[in-house]
Amino acid sequence: MASLDKKLYRGWHARAAGIVVGLGVALLVSMLGTLGILANERRQAVAVQALTADRLKQVVVELNQAFSRLEQSRLERCSEETLTHLRGLLLQYRYLRDVGIVDARDRILCTTSGGLLSEPTPLPTPTNVTRTGFRNWLNYSVGFGEGRVVVSLTARGNFMLMVDSHANTELMQHSGIDSIWMDSEGVSPGKASPVWRAPRVQETEPWAPLHSELGFSSQQQFWSRIDWRRGVLALESNVPGTGYFIQNKISLRELFRNNSRIFSGLVLLAFLTGGLAGGLAHQRARLLRTLPYRIADLCRPENIICMYQPIMELTTGRVAGCEVLMRLRDGGEVIYPDKVIPLILERSLGWQLDQAVSLRALRELADALPKNPVSTDARLFKVAINFFPENIRFEKLTALLTPIRPEGVSLNVEVTEYGMSDDLFEEVRCLREADYLISVDDFGTGYSNLGTVKCLSPDFLKIDKSFVFDMEDDSLRSSLIPEIVAIARAVNAELIAEGVENEQQANRLRDMGVQYGQGYFFARPLPIEEFMEFLAKATSGKSA
Numbered sequence: 001m002a003s004l005d006k007k008l009y010r011g012w013h014a015r016a017a018g019i020v021v022g023l024g025v026a027l028l029v030s031m032l033g034t035l036g037i038l039a040n041e042r043r044q045a046v047a048v049q050a051l052t053a054d055r056l057k058q059v060v061v062e063l064n065q066a067f068s069r070l071e072q073s074r075l076e077r078c079s080e081e082t083l084t085h086l087r088g089l090l091l092q093y094r095y096l097r098d099v100g101i102v103d104a105r106d107r108i109l110c111t112t113s114g115g116l117l118s119e120p121t122p123l124p125t126p127t128n129v130t131r132t133g134f135r136n137w138l139n140y141s142v143g144f145g146e147g148r149v150v151v152s153l154t155a156r157g158n159f160m161l162m163v164d165s166h167a168n169t170e171l172m173q174h175s176g177i178d179s180i181w182m183d184s185e186g187v188s189p190g191k192a193s194p195v196w197r198a199p200r201v202q203e204t205e206p207w208a209p210l211h212s213e214l215g216f217s218s219q220q221q222f223w224s225r226i227d228w229r230r231g232v233l234a235l236e237s238n239v240p241g242t243g244y245f246i247q248n249k250i251s252l253r254e255l256f257r258n259n260s261r262i263f264s265g266l267v268l269l270a271f272l273t274g275g276l277a278g279g280l281a282h283q284r285a286r287l288l289r290t291l292p293y294r295i296a297d298l299c300r301p302e303n304i305i306c307m308y309q310p311i312m313e314l315t316t317g318r319v320a321g322c323e324v325l326m327r328l329r330d331g332g333e334v335i336y337p338d339k340v341i342p343l344i345l346e347r348s349l350g351w352q353l354d355q356a357v358s359l360r361a362l363r364e365l366a367d368a369l370p371k372n373p374v375s376t377d378a379r380l381f382k383v384a385i386n387f388f389p390e391n392i393r394f395e396k397l398t399a400l401l402t403p404i405r406p407e408g409v410s411l412n413v414e415v416t417e418y419g420m421s422d423d424l425f426e427e428v429r430c431l432r433e434a435d436y437l438i439s440v441d442d443f444g445t446g447y448s449n450l451g452t453v454k455c456l457s458p459d460f461l462k463i464d465k466s467f468v469f470d471m472e473d474d475s476l477r478s479s480l481i482p483e484i485v486a487i488a489r490a491v492n493a494e495l496i497a498e499g500v501e502n503e504q505q506a507n508r509l510r511d512m513g514v515q516y517g518q519g520y521f522f523a524r525p526l527p528i529e530e531f532m533e534f535l536a537k538a539t540s541g542k543s544a
């Protein structure tokens with residue numbers, strides 16, 4: 001069995017399974033590990049963005065509050081008194097740097113820092129105008145004291161507030177985020193403009209937020225995208241209710257560099273788990289290719305091949321019938337019965353096999369025999385079929401064979417000597433009454449005595465081939481053939497000698513009183529077409 005398993009195991013199948021599974025597991029482990037690293041990176045960015053969003057929101061809330069209070073105060077005309085009042089208001093806010101009053105053409109008339117301006121200072125067109133009526137000038141450079149600073153201006157009605165971009169920048173720089181965008185909803189909905197970019201971010205082509213529509217949502221939401229071309233993972237979120245968006249961009253190369261140890265560990269882990277899984281899959285695939293795992297499949301009708309070995313009448317040379325011998329097809333290979341019969345019995349597949357063989361053989365014969373010129377002989381034609389002893393049950397066999405029994409063919413049930421038992425006698429008696437022929441197979445190798453053979457009353461005794469093989473040497477074994485001939489006469493059975501391999505054996509057996517011979521001298525077990533050709537040739541030879 002071991003050598004057959006080895007033969008049946010097709011190396012490349014199992015190797016391919018091992019390689020595929022190994023690579024698959026290695027890939028899966030690497031992917032899961034990489035996803036874990038990305039998820040960790042994302043988690044960190046989310047925490048940073050949540051904190052920054054909170055701060056930005058405070059600025060916006062401050063702006064809203066300040067505008068409401070200014071609008072309620074109705075201090076829309078520039079005067080020292082108004083400016084004093086505005087300065088008092090400014091002190092109450094953390095992020096506001098300046099408060100001013102503008103005219104209808106957005107010209108600055110006075111500010112808390114600059115006082116009453118001798119000439120109105122015109123502002124350019126706003127960077128954006130929001131739905132709620134805010135006009136924004138982002139990154140606006142103004143002279144402040146000795147130098148200039150970059151600020152953000154926001155105006156509503158006649159009031160203008162200045163948010164210190166420097167303060168903002170400080171805030172951002174320490175937050176770890178990369179850029180802030182603002183949605184100019186109202187003027188051009190869905191179009192966002194960058195507000196701030198960390199100095200370390202050098203970008204020629206900034207990325208607008210993915211979901212601008214979420215800028216005014218009351219919930220902070222996070223989303224991410226990977227730009228494989230640029231090798232960047234971008235994480236974004238909105239600042240709830242403000243129209244602001246926050247972005248973090250992580251270079252994949254940097255990510256790899258920062259986590260190089262983890263990645264090395266991951267490669268090692270992928271290699272080990274892939275190797276282990278591949279090895280196990282290879283073993284399993286090898287195991288699945290072995291006969292014990294495939295025997296049930298091999299015994300299915302589509303894998304069964306029936307061969308027909310002629311049984312010759314030794315005195316006349318006429319083809320008296322045939323024995324059906326099965327083989328199992330396994331892809332391009334053929335498996336012989338001796339290799340699988342023990343396994344078939346162990347797996348209780350005997351009936352499945354006997355059923356499939358007899359159905360196929362009788363159908364093939366029913367199709368082929370009438371087309372053949374020997375059909376006139378069919379009346380005499382005996383088809384011997386092997387059944388496992390436990391399947392020789394009258395009801396079971398007749399239910400199976402009666403509907404498919406070909407016209408004019410005698411069915412010959414072969415019973416091995418090993419399978420003989422008391423309860424078999426009754427089954428065999430019933431089969432004989434129903435016109436079935438009975439042969440005792442491998443006669444001489446079992447433990448039957450004259451009494452049991454008498455009880456069975458078979459039509460044929462098949463002399464086991466081991467007696468025939470030894471005939472040339474006149475061995476002790478072959479010297480028993482006359483005893484077998486005597487037993488056959490005593491039980492009124494005819495004899496078929498198995499394993500006839502040459503003419504000398506055939507002639508001697510005939511001379512000893514053996515009626516029939518079967519063996520390679522006449523023909524090997526043949527497929528139906530070749531068997532029919534043999535039959536035609538033998539019949540025409542006889543009639544010529």
Ligand SMILES: Nc1nc2c(ncn2[C@@H]2O[C@H](COP(=O)(O)O[C@H]3[C@@H](O)[C@H](n4cnc5c(=O)[nH]c(N)nc54)O[C@@H]3COP(=O)(O)O)[C@@H](O)[C@H]2O)c(=O)[nH]1
Nearest residue numbers: 325326336337338357386387388499500501518519520525
């Ligand atoms: N229940 C079933 N058992 C079956 C079925 N088909 C076969 N068998 C049993 O398997 C045994 C082995 O069969 P196989 O390998 O086919 O061998 C047969 C012949 O090929 C072989 N033979 C015939 N002539 C010669 C010869 O001249 N020399 C030589 N060395 N071998 C020869 O002998 C076997 C004949 O078998 P049998 O007459 O039945 O003893 C076989 O013994 C069956 O029991 C099946 O469908 N069902």
